[in-house]
Amino acid sequence: MFRANWFNGRLLLLAALCLTTMAYWPGLSGGWLFDDYPNIVDNPGVQPNQLDTASLVRAALSSPSSDFKRPLASLSFALNYSFTGLDPYWMKATNLIIHLLNGCLVFFLSRLLLKSARPHASERSAETIAAWVAASWLLLPINLTAVLYTVQRMESLANLFVLLGLIGYVHGRVKLLTLPSANNLGAIALCTVSLIGATAMGATAKETAVMLPLYAFLCEWALFGFSRVGNHGKDFEDQHHTAPPRSRHDVRIITLFVVTLWLPLGLGLAWLLPGILNPASWATRDFTLHTRLLTEARVVVDYIGWILFPTIDTLSFYHDDIALSTDLLSPWTTLTSLIALAMLVALALWLRKRRPLITLGIAFYLACHVLTATIIPLELVYEHRNYFASFGLMLVVVPLLAPEGSQQVGADNYRVRRLLAVLLISLITYWTTLTTITACAWGDPLRLAEALAARDPYSPRAQYELGRTYVIYSHYNPNSPFTLLAYSALEHAASIPGSSVLPEQALIFMSSRMGMPTKAKWWSSMDQKLKTHRIAVQDESSLQTLTECLRDKTCIFPQEYLGKAFEAALTHPQPSARLLAMYGDYSWNILRNEAQGEQYLAEAVGKAPTEPAYRISLIRMLAAEGKYGEANASLAQLRLLNIGGRLTDSLNELQALPGMRNQVTPGQSSVP
Numbered sequence: 247m248f249r250a251n252w253f254n255g256r257l258l259l260l261a262a263l264c265l266t267t268m269a270y271w272p273g274l275s276g277g278w279l280f281d282d283y284p285n286i287v288d289n290p291g292v293q294p295n296q297l298d299t300a301s302l303v304r305a306a307l308s309s310p311s312s313d314f315k316r317p318l319a320s321l322s323f324a325l326n327y328s329f330t331g332l333d334p335y336w337m338k339a340t341n342l343i344i345h346l347l348n349g350c351l352v353f354f355l356s357r358l359l360l361k362s363a364r365p366h367a368s369e370r371s372a373e374t375i376a377a378w379v380a381a382s383w384l385l386l387p388i389n390l391t392a393v394l395y396t397v398q399r400m401e402s403l404a405n406l407f408v409l410l411g412l413i414g415y416v417h418g419r420v421k422l423l424t425l426p427s428a429n430n431l432g433a434i435a436l437c438t439v440s441l442i443g444a445t446a447m448g449a450t451a452k453e454t455a456v457m458l459p460l461y462a463f464l465c466e467w468a469l470f471g472f473s474r475v476g477n478h479g480k481d482f483e484d485q486h487h488t489a490p491p492r493s494r495h496d497v498r499i500i501t502l503f504v505v506t507l508w509l510p511l512g513l514g515l516a517w518l519l520p521g522i523l524n525p526a527s528w529a530t531r532d533f534t535l536h537t538r539l540l541t542e543a544r545v546v547v548d549y550i551g552w553i554l555f556p557t558i559d560t561l562s563f564y565h566d567d568i569a570l571s572t573d574l575l576s577p578w579t580t581l582t583s584l585i586a587l588a589m590l591v592a593l594a595l596w597l598r599k600r601r602p603l604i605t606l607g608i609a610f611y612l613a614c615h616v617l618t619a620t621i622i623p624l625e626l627v628y629e630h631r632n633y634f635a636s637f638g639l640m641l642v643v644v645p646l647l648a649p650e651g652s653q654q655v656g657a658d659n660y661r662v663r664r665l666l667a668v669l670l671i672s673l674i675t676y677w678t679t680l681t682t683i684t685a686c687a688w689g690d691p692l693r694l695a696e697a698l699a700a701r702d703p704y705s706p707r708a709q710y711e712l713g714r715t716y717v718i719y720s721h722y723n724p725n726s727p728f729t730l731l732a733y734s735a736l737e738h739a740a741s742i743p744g745s746s747v748l749p750e751q752a753l754i755f756m757s758s759r760m761g762m763p764t765k766a767k768w769w770s771s772m773d774q775k776l777k778t779h780r781i782a783v784q785d786e787s788s789l790q791t792l793t794e795c796l797r798d799k800t801c802i803f804p805q806e807y808l809g810k811a812f813e814a815a816l817t818h819p820q821p822s823a824r825l826l827a828m829y830g831d832y833s834w835n836i837l838r839n840e841a842q843g844e845q846y847l848a849e850a851v852g853k854a855p856t857e858p859a860y861r862i863s864l865i866r867m868l869a870a871e872g873k874y875g876e877a878n879a880s881l882a883q884l885r886l887l888n889i890g891g892r893l894t895d896s897l898n899e900l901q902a903l904p905g906m907r908n909q910v911t912p913g914q915s916s917v918p
Contacts, residue, residue, distance in 0.1 A: 255373025259353050262381030263346050269385060269678055270345075273394040273685030274338045276694060280711070284310050284787075285323070285397045286337070292323040293332065303890030311400070318450035319400040337396045344402045345384070345393045351409035352637055353380035358416045359641065362469045363603040378648045378670065383640045387556045387680040388549075391563065392630045394688045401630045404452035408461065408634060411444025415462045419470055422496065434498050441506045453617070454634075459507040460613050461634075468598060468606040472499055522621050526820045530782050531623050532744065533570055538626065540571035540580050542619040545627050546612075547583040552629070553636045554643065554673075556680060562702040564711075565627035567744070587612070603641055610638025644670065691715055699735070706745030709738055714752055722759045732756060740771055746779075747772045747811075751788035758801035769807045776814035781825060789815065790828050797835045805836050823854035827863065834867060843867055851880075858887050862896055869903045877906060 278287050286292055291308025294301035305324035306317030323337070330336035356376035360367060383389070392402045418436035425433060441459050448455025466472055474496035521527045528534055533541065545568070552560050571580040594608040614635035618624055647670035649663055687697045695715035698708045713735035720728035733753070740749035750772040754764045776785060792808055795801035812829050815821070827850035834843025847864040854860060861884050868877035881900055887893060900906065 254370065255353075255357075255377045258374065258377035259350065259380055262377065262384050263349060265381075265678060266346060266349065266384040267342065269682040270342050270390075270393055270685050272682070273390075273688035274335050274342065275690070276338065276394060276688045277334055277691040279395060279691075279694075280707070281311065281397045282334075282395070285320075287332065292320055293327050294324050297325075297328055300891035300894055304892035307889065307892060311397075312453065314449070314453060316400055316450065316452055318447070319403055319452065322399060322403065334396055337399075338394055341393045341396065341399050341402060344399065344406060345389070348402060348406055348409060349380050349384040351406065351413060352383050352640075353377060355409055355413050355416065356380060356641065358413065358420070359465070359469070359603060359606065360645070362416065362420060362465075363606070375645050375648045379637075379640045379644045382644050382670075382674055382677070383637050385674060385678045385681055386553060386636050386640075387561055387677055387684055388553050388629050388632050388636055390561075390681055390684055390688070391628075392633045394685060395563075395630065398630045400452040401454065401633050404448045404455040405634050407444045407448030407451070408455050408458045411440045411448070411458045412461055412465070414440025414444065416465055419466070419499075422474065422499075423470065434502075437499070438502055441502065445506070454631075456510075457613065457617055457634075459503065459510075460616070461610060463503050463507055464606060464609040464613060466499065466503070468602045468609060470499075472496060474499075518622070522623070528623050529818065529820055530780050530822070532780060533626070535621060535623075537570045537572055538623070539620065540573070541568065541626055542615075543583040543587060544571060544577075544579055546615050546619050547586050549615075549632050549635065550611075550639065553632055553639050556677075558680065558683070559701050561629060561680075561684065562705065562708065563629065563698055564702060564705045564707040565629075566625075566707045567702060567704045567742075568627055603645060607638045607641030607643075610641065611635045612638075614638065647673075692719060704742060706739055706742045706749075709735055709742060710745070710748050710752065713739055713749060717752060717756050720756075722756065724760050724762065729756075729760075740768075744779075745775075746782055746784035747775050747788045748784050750775075751792055754803060755791060755795060755801060758795070758803050761802075764803045764807075769811070772811050773814045776811055777817060781815050781818055781821070785815065786822065786824050786828065789825070793828055793832045793836070797831070808832065809837070823850040823857065823860060826850040826853065827860045830867075831863065840867065840871060844871070855883075856887060858884060858893055858896070861887075862900065865900050866903070869900070869906055872905065874905050877903075881906075 289308055289310070292305050294305055302321060302324065306321050307315045309316045309320045322340070326337050326340055353376050356379040357372050360372040360375055364372070392398045415437050418433045418440060421433035421436070422430050441462055445455055445458045448458065472495045474494065522535065531538075548560075569577060571577065574581045574584070590608055590612065594605045594612075598605045615631065618628075618631045647666045649667045687694045692715055695708075695712045698705075699712040702708045713732050716728045716732035716735055720726040720732055723729065733756075736749045736753050736756075739745055740753070750768045753768050754772075757764050772788075779785075789808075789811060792801070792811075796803070796805060796808060809832070812832060815825060816829065826846045830843045830846030830850060832843075833839045833846060837843075844864065844867050847860060847867060850860040851857075851864055861880055865877050865880050865884065868874075868880065877900075881897070884893065884900070885897060888897060
């Protein structure tokens, strides 16, 4: 009987894996998008010529997305590049494989949680419900961006370790409750290694993996109660065919969470809070801590609808046109969202003893957003932030609807159970259809850009991406039909309130590349935005693109226009190291003002002393000016950043500059 039940559950999982592959297959042929460019396409670090130690270290530390560099994710991109080149198809195919593996892990974790929440449930019931949970989660439309948005391998890879860690912890915890005390040291070791090891590995893909100890704590709170049993545990279970009675709290488990959760949480808050409370930390955002917290209440409630009842219009990818909440009634949905979240918390508390799996699912969902929807000044909305959170909601919904689960929660009437089963199958069918439709759009860059722009006509990013796609398809041919479409889309994007200067930059770049004059209104619009808006990453990227284009003589336009744009950006207090370095580049290479170029590069190095690119540029400037003492002093500091030999090539090139070959800083040896 066990083997037959095992086969049935796995057969359903296998069908779900095949269906997921079929749904995503059309999207694998798509192109790059948004943050794919700085992290992969324009990042030489993840494009190694050979797989030696220096190249791998360089790749691991090359991500611009985070100060923690996310080395495991970057290494995976580098390995993809080494075998298949800069081909998005194979990058996305790798993402799909990770997603399928995660679906298998969701199945195994769900089975463990179901058996822990319902110890009297049959193996067949747990297997089948777990398969339904995994199938639902695999096919949810909201999880598509974690697969087809290439750079979000960071999210799916981090959660692979989160799921592994939870499986190890829950399995070890079950052993602790059933094995005699003398034999359970291996179980407590499994719990410990699962939390510490999986968290450490997952965090090297993305910081969201640090939530693993909190998820395990919630499992403990909802299912196990931090309890332990005596030496009779296994014998009692064998004799009475039920879980043994639990006794006092297990001090080892409590200590484990003090070490892995509460102590790191306290230290993390002590480290983060000074920066979060500093207004300069919010300088590049259009929201404050206050407005972010209010707005995120609406966002977290909206996510529930996007997970369970998504539409093509709601899953619009960019979501940069969301209105900020300035107080509880502006907009009024802020207050209702806060009430809804409070009711969810109350429901989870009320059901803890009656329906612990529902409690755990709600807790998983809310806990998943603690890191990204509270005090850290991240962007407000991203669909991929629900990759684990959606699993929590599946734990709530699917066991209530699955035929094997509905009977256990009181739906004794056969017709009711059949109706619930039809509802579940209808939901999965709807999710699969929407995922497939969306994947088909993602399979063609032009179709995707047009679809996203149509879904969200007031999204600056969606409209800019449409214009940028038209520019690519025009091949900078003034007579191409895509050229007029590009001008129209980009000018519309530039006119949307809250837009960055990306549309103006694209208009200037495109016209200059085609040998056509740039319009004064584009430059004045850029200046006005840079003066009145906080300088964001997109604004900096725009200025960098125009600087490089003018420096390389690919573009021809009056350099004073770009100078005014830089001056407008630098009127804001606390400019970023990147902006300072870019203005130093502009001053040195375009204005030919060497002193000013050195000054701004030195300021950039001071702001970001661990970023080697700024120091390398400064050393080249100093050497070109004959300031060999300063150049060698800075070179000595650069050597300290040469972790794993990642900067050896750059160090050799700098040491070989004229006038520096024999100039060695005291106490330092020249690079071999």
